[in-house]
Amino acid sequence: MSPSTEKAVLRVAGLGKRYSSDGPPALTDVTFDVAQGELLAIVGPSGCGKTTLLRIMCGLLPSSEGTVLLDGRPVSRPSGEVALVFQDYSRSLFPWLNVRRNVTFPLARDGLSRAERAARAEAALSEVGLEGDGSKYPWQLSGGMQQRVAIARALVSRPAVVFLDEPFASVDALTRAELQDLLLSIHAHAEDGGTTIVHVTHDVDEAVYLADRVLMLTPSPGTVAASVEVGLPRPRNQTATRSSLRFLDLRNEVHDVIVQARR
Amino acid sequence: MSTRAPLTRFRGVLLGALVFVAALAIWEAWARSAESFYFPPVSEIGREALDVWPSADFLTAVGASVKRLAAGYAIGATAGVSIGLAMGSSRRVRSTLGPTTEFLRALPVIAVVPIAISLLDDGDTMRIAVIAFGVFFPVLVATVAGVCGVPPEIRDTAALFHLGKVERTIRVYLPAALPTIFAGLRTALSIGLVLVVIAEFTGTGDGLGVYIWTQRFLFDVQAMYAGILFLGLLGYVLNGLLLVLERRVLAWHYGAIGEPVH
Amino acid sequence: MAERVGRDSQARVLREHGLLRRANIAGVLFALAFLLVAEACVRLFDLSDSVAAPADTAGALFEGISDGSLAGEVETTLVTYVQGLALAAVIGVLLGIAIGSSRTVESASSVVIEFLRPIPAVALIPLAIFWFGLGTPMLRFLVAYAAVWPILVHTVYGVRGVDRVLHDVAATSGVTGAARITRVSVPAALPSIATGIRISAALALAVCVTGEYFVGTEGIGHYMQDHAAAYRLPELYAAAALTGLLGLAIDVALRSAERRVLFWAGEERVRPR
Numbered sequence: 001m002s003p004s005t006e007k008a009v010l011r012v013a014g015l016g017k018r019y020s021s022d023g024p025p026a027l028t029d030v031t032f033d034v035a036q037g038e039l040l041a042i043v044g045p046s047g048c049g050k051t052t053l054l055r056i057m058c059g060l061l062p063s064s065e066g067t068v069l070l071d072g073r074p075v076s077r078p079s080g081e082v083a084l085v086f087q088d089y090s091r092s093l094f095p096w097l098n099v100r101r102n103v104t105f106p107l108a109r110d111g112l113s114r115a116e117r118a119a120r121a122e123a124a125l126s127e128v129g130l131e132g133d134g135s136k137y138p139w140q141l142s143g144g145m146q147q148r149v150a151i152a153r154a155l156v157s158r159p160a161v162v163f164l165d166e167p168f169a170s171v172d173a174l175t176r177a178e179l180q181d182l183l184l185s186i187h188a189h190a191e192d193g194g195t196t197i198v199h200v201t202h203d204v205d206e207a208v209y210l211a212d213r214v215l216m217l218t219p220s221p222g223t224v225a226a227s228v229e230v231g232l233p234r235p236r237n238q239t240a241t242r243s244s245l246r247f248l249d250l251r252n253e254v255h256d257v258i259v260q261a262r263r
Numbered sequence: 264m265s266t267r268a269p270l271t272r273f274r275g276v277l278l279g280a281l282v283f284v285a286a287l288a289i290w291e292a293w294a295r296s297a298e299s300f301y302f303p304p305v306s307e308i309g310r311e312a313l314d315v316w317p318s319a320d321f322l323t324a325v326g327a328s329v330k331r332l333a334a335g336y337a338i339g340a341t342a343g344v345s346i347g348l349a350m351g352s353s354r355r356v357r358s359t360l361g362p363t364t365e366f367l368r369a370l371p372v373i374a375v376v377p378i379a380i381s382l383l384d385d386g387d388t389m390r391i392a393v394i395a396f397g398v399f400f401p402v403l404v405a406t407v408a409g410v411c412g413v414p415p416e417i418r419d420t421a422a423l424f425h426l427g428k429v430e431r432t433i434r435v436y437l438p439a440a441l442p443t444i445f446a447g448l449r450t451a452l453s454i455g456l457v458l459v460v461i462a463e464f465t466g467t468g469d470g471l472g473v474y475i476w477t478q479r480f481l482f483d484v485q486a487m488y489a490g491i492l493f494l495g496l497l498g499y500v501l502n503g504l505l506l507v508l509e510r511r512v513l514a515w516h517y518g519a520i521g522e523p524v525h
Numbered sequence: 526m527a528e529r530v531g532r533d534s535q536a537r538v539l540r541e542h543g544l545l546r547r548a549n550i551a552g553v554l555f556a557l558a559f560l561l562v563a564e565a566c567v568r569l570f571d572l573s574d575s576v577a578a579p580a581d582t583a584g585a586l587f588e589g590i591s592d593g594s595l596a597g598e599v600e601t602t603l604v605t606y607v608q609g610l611a612l613a614a615v616i617g618v619l620l621g622i623a624i625g626s627s628r629t630v631e632s633a634s635s636v637v638i639e640f641l642r643p644i645p646a647v648a649l650i651p652l653a654i655f656w657f658g659l660g661t662p663m664l665r666f667l668v669a670y671a672a673v674w675p676i677l678v679h680t681v682y683g684v685r686g687v688d689r690v691l692h693d694v695a696a697t698s699g700v701t702g703a704a705r706i707t708r709v710s711v712p713a714a715l716p717s718i719a720t721g722i723r724i725s726a727a728l729a730l731a732v733c734v735t736g737e738y739f740v741g742t743e744g745i746g747h748y749m750q751d752h753a754a755a756y757r758l759p760e761l762y763a764a765a766a767l768t769g770l771l772g773l774a775i776d777v778a779l780r781s782a783e784r785r786v787l788f789w790a791g792e793e794r795v796r797p798r
Contacts, residue, residue, distance in 0.1 A: 109426070358551055475651055
């Protein structure tokens with residue numbers, strides 16, 4: 001975990017979380033930085049506190065110790081500056097709104113005119129490949145498309161960090177590959193050096209395929225076991241990248257760390 | 264049910280209608296032979312109903328009852344949704360008001376009638392108050408359940424959008440809870456109807472309940488049947504109206520889960 | 526396992542009613558404040574002609590129980606209530622199973638049921654008096670009539686909602702027809718049936734007391750009507766409060782019994798924030 005030379009958008013220091021005073025801590029002494037424009041993957045087995053960590057970083061859950069700094073300011077409550085994409089897309093989109101209104105929902109308080117909001121929504125929708133589907137309702141879309149809407153909604157307010165909590169775990173393998181590539185293209189596209197993304201997953205291959213850096217968490221009490229720089233060249237490719245030797249070495253390395261940490 | 268082919272459905276309804284008619288026929292035959300005062304033949308009830316239902320007096324009475332029901336329902340439902348939203352979105356409010364509302368909810372509504380009479384005197388205000396009281400609780404319970412049942416993903420999303428508590432409650436929790444709230448509204452309607460009748464069993468003034476109750480002393484059994492049947496019909500129609508409203512408002516919900524079973 | 530579930534379930538049930546001993550202090554305080562304000566209002570504005578003060582009500586409740594006048598009526602009411610509820614349960618469950626498992630039965634009974642359902646039980650009181658006279662049989666009928674609907678609806682819902690997968694498992698195991706109904710459909714529908722019974726239980730108590738109020742010669746309802754006519758408000762309120770408490774107690778009892786018997790049923794509950 002070398003200090004990055006780019007600006008660190010997110011700083012997590014000594015983070016710990018305890019749910020009850022006599023039980024084991026869920027998280028302990030978690031420390032890492034996320035640089036501006038970095039795509040960080042966090043991997044670990046179930047129960048290692050990945051989701052807890054994510055929720056604390058978003059401000060949805062208070063920490064028991066340690067700090068989280070977003071752009072230098074401490075995070076203690078949800079601030080509207082980050083976005084979160086959930087695993088269960090069917091329960092995170094507002095079923096009473098159509099796609100366009102779901103996507104513009106976060107913009108309601110930003111003081112934008114209606115035309116501007118519509119324009120941003122359209123831009124977000126085309127970025128995820130759903131231009132023209134604005135009038136549909138979530139239940140009319142397939143799982144993969146619903147998740148795309150969720151991603152569009154996350155992007156539309158131009159958050160400082162986009163967090164994803166096992167976002168592709170509930171879709172089939174083919175759709176998963178599509179969505180992974182979508183995420184990569186979103187990461188590459190954005191202005192000012194790329195979108196900062198923190199991607200939590202249990203899938204080691206996915207983590208290595210997507211990320212600039214992979215963080216491995218141990219099972220409870222969760223702490224950072226190791227972090228690995230993924231030096232694979234971009235743009236990445238499902239066939240070429242995944243069959244490269246470097247990829248295989250990396251994913252084996254990550255895999256071994258996790259299996260070790262399990263013991 | 265609606266997944267069956269139209270012909271099968273039609274046959275199903277036909278069967279149901281046949282069974283119904285058969286039941287009526289049996290009643291008719293038995294009533295005629297037994298000649299019991301309390302079980303007049305269906306044909307006599309029918310005749311009485313056709314006589315009484317369209318009459319001006321009867322319709323005025325029904326109108327009075329419906330007006331009371333509407334007023335009491337509006338008050339009770341509005342209060343129920345408002346307080347329900349407050350309780351549903353805040354654990355603190357829920358636990359503070361909880362025990363008191365739980366207890367009041369368990370009171371049999373019949374007990375409320377004499378209490379209301381002693382407070383407000385036997386009249387329209389008393390009846391509307393009783394109806395509002397009875398309608399309030401199912402709507403409250405349904406609203407709280409609806410808000411508590413909002414998936415955590417939606418809550419978290421609303422929180423991350425940095426909406427204020429009030430805005431979050433109205434723009435997110437309320438629409439998300441609407442399907443459940445509507446179920447409560449339907450239950451409350453049935454309860455409201457019952458309460459109109461009970462409140463009117465005190466006998467003063469006018470109304471459908473007064474009509475039915477008075478027949479007892481007039482020993483007009485046919486008229487009583489006619490009144491009760493009309494009440495059932497009224498309930499069916501009002502419920503149907505509420506369903507129509509529900510389908511409009513909750514079009515998004517039914518698109519997602521399919522048609523409701525009432 | 527059922528042992529521990531039993532204890533857990535009681536705690537959970539109490540918690541659901543906001544009564545956990547880990548002191549829902551705010552809740553209790555609010556309730557007390559409510560009573561105190563009511564007491565103060567009655568005293569200060571001298572409203573005791575129209576409203577009974579909480580203190581008087583409590584007094585009347587205590588007396589009614591200790592000298593047996595109210596307590597005796599409770600027993601009477603409960604007997605009628607349980608009889609009516611049991612009758613409704615038997616009819617409701619049997620009919621519900623039939624309707625839920627057979628489209629034919631469902632169609633045949635649909636019109637009759639849709640016709641009867643909108644008629645509220647209490648509206649039948651004057652008619653029921655004609656049919657059964659004043660007294661217990663009439664009340665039993667009333668309670669049963671009112672209670673049968675939620676049970677019926679929930680039984681049908683439960684039987685119909687049995688996962689298709691379970692039916693397939695039964696079929697491939699060679700369990701068909703009536704055996705399938707008793708060994709698969711009914712057990713799987715039990716959670717829904719239990720909910721229906723609980724809802725009916727609350728409804729039935731209210732209907733029973735209502736019936737007693739209008740025509741009974743005994744029971745809590747009659748006690749209320751008696752004292753209401755004589756304008757003895759504290760006794761009236763005391764009876765009402767007692768009925769409320771009775772309803773709560775029955776609900777708690779049913780819920781914990783439900784949890785114990787149906788410990789295998791999954792928890793659908795989302796923990797409220």
